[in-house]
Amino acid sequence: MLTDPRHCAECGDPFADDVDPRRLTCSTRCRVRRHRRREREELARLRAQLAAMTAEEARP
Numbered sequence: 001m002l003t004d005p006r007h008c009a010e011c012g013d014p015f016a017d018d019v020d021p022r023r024l025t026c027s028t029r030c031r032v033r034r035h036r037r038r039e040r041e042e043l044a045r046l047r048a049q050l051a052a053m054t055a056e057e058a059r060p
Contacts, residue, residue: 002026008024008025008026008027008030009024009025009030009034010025010026010030010031010034010037011025011030011033013024013026031053
């Protein structure tokens with residue numbers, strides 16, 4: 001997800017001017033929320049991939 005480098009990647013709030021430019025999130029809450037969202041998305045992708053493989057094997 002590409003965002004403005006001066007805004008939080010999760011909530012979009014602006015950073016202070018003196019924040020490290022490599023910083024992605026504004027707080028621990030946003031960092032954890034971002035991690036959990038990315039993990040859920042990856043799990044959903046893997047489940048869909050498994051369902052497709054299972055359906056493919058079930059075909060005669």
